[in-house]
Amino acid sequence: MKRQDRRSDCPISFALETFGDTWSLLVMRDLLFTGKRTFGDFLRSEEGIATNVLAARLRALEEAGLIRAEGEGRNLRYGPTAKGLDLLPILLEMIAWSARHDARSAAPPAFVARISKDRAALMSELREQIAGAHGPPAKRSKSKK
Amino acid sequence: MKRQDRRSDCPISFALETFGDTWSLLVMRDLLFTGKRTFGDFLRSEEGIATNVLAARLRALEEAGLIRAEGEGRNLRYGPTAKGLDLLPILLEMIAWSARHDARSAAPPAFVARISKDRAALMSELREQIAGAHGPPAKRSKSKK
DNA sequence: CTGTATCCTTAGGGATACTG
DNA sequence: CAGTATCCCTAAGGATACAG
Numbered sequence: 001m002k003r004q005d006r007r008s009d010c011p012i013s014f015a016l017e018t019f020g021d022t023w024s025l026l027v028m029r030d031l032l033f034t035g036k037r038t039f040g041d042f043l044r045s046e047e048g049i050a051t052n053v054l055a056a057r058l059r060a061l062e063e064a065g066l067i068r069a070e071g072e073g074r075n076l077r078y079g080p081t082a083k084g085l086d087l088l089p090i091l092l093e094m095i096a097w098s099a100r101h102d103a104r105s106a107a108p109p110a111f112v113a114r115i116s117k118d119r120a121a122l123m124s125e126l127r128e129q130i131a132g133a134h135g136p137p138a139k140r141s142k143s144k145k
Numbered sequence: 146m147k148r149q150d151r152r153s154d155c156p157i158s159f160a161l162e163t164f165g166d167t168w169s170l171l172v173m174r175d176l177l178f179t180g181k182r183t184f185g186d187f188l189r190s191e192e193g194i195a196t197n198v199l200a201a202r203l204r205a206l207e208e209a210g211l212i213r214a215e216g217e218g219r220n221l222r223y224g225p226t227a228k229g230l231d232l233l234p235i236l237l238e239m240i241a242w243s244a245r246h247d248a249r250s251a252a253p254p255a256f257v258a259r260i261s262k263d264r265a266a267l268m269s270e271l272r273e274q275i276a277g278a279h280g281p282p283a284k285r286s287k288s289k290k
Numbered sequence: 291c292t293g294t295a296t297c298c299t300t301a302g303g304g305a306t307a308c309t310g
Numbered sequence: 311c312a313g314t315a316t317c318c319c320t321a322a323g324g325a326t327a328c329a330g
Binding site for chain 1: 232238243250251252
């Protein structure tokens with residue numbers, strides 16, 4: 001979609017056109033919840049994305065202004081922009097929804113509870129945690145996926 | 146996806162597999178925000194969905210337990226189930242995100258403001274409004290898309 | 291009006307080999 | 311490790327004609 005052939009000015013439609021594909025939100029999840037920062041990190045995610053697909057996705061996310069690359073060569077690291085960070089509420093609601101409607105959901109109940117009952121504090125904790133994700137690759141922290 | 150070849154137990158992934166395609170959330174939007182209830186209503190939406198695609202989507206949404214069909218023949222009407230109604234918070238956050246990051250967003254500012262500042266009341270208003278959507282087809286109410 | 295039935299096209303995605 | 315480069319393939323989506 002070439003940015004000018006939008007289907008409509010509907011905000012839902014815009015959101016879908018920006019990150020409504022198979023992989024974007026999974027990469028953002030890795031970025032926002034699991035502290036993953038490198039190409040290899042994303043590649044090793046449970047769902048198994050192909051290298052070319054991942055590369056394409058990272059490029060698209062960067063063009064959309066959701067992520068930013070820093071460093072170069074083997075030191076390249078990806079991080080969320082403010083715009084990408086703003087996806088947090090959407091992702092949280094998706095987690096809450098799945099926790100409620102999917103028996104197999106892997107979301108920690110305590111975490112899920114906080115989404116509705118302790119929203120503000122949870123959000124700032126997460127933002128802090130994300131900002132501090134600068135250790136060596138594959139840092140797991142006590143993230144929840 | 147045949148319900149058993151899930152990519153993972155990640156809640157984000159589950160959500161995407163359930164309604165992460167091009168059309169599902171747009172149909173749910175019509176259902177939850179604009180009071181549309183009939184095949185023709187959805188068909189006339191701004192984005193222009195094809196009849197076969199719409200039919201397939203409605204079937205999938207029904208299988209996923211997000212919508213329910215009532216009546217028969219020309220009197221057929223679709224409505225959200227509780228599970229579908231629960232998508233409301235996700236859609237609201239998507240609206241808020243687009244309002245913030247898309248200059249062309251058509252979301253009414255007053256509505257957007259309420260998403261963060263008057264969430265509870267907004268939600269129950271919407272739920273009421275949705276429950277009451279039983280007039281003749283193409284009822285527009287004072288919805289926002 | 292509410293869909294089915296076809297046909298066709300294409301973007302998105304998978305597998306794999308390879309490179310600096 | 312961080313990607314490119316290919317090749318291939320299929321599910322998803324468009325267009326349109328038709329049916330109860």
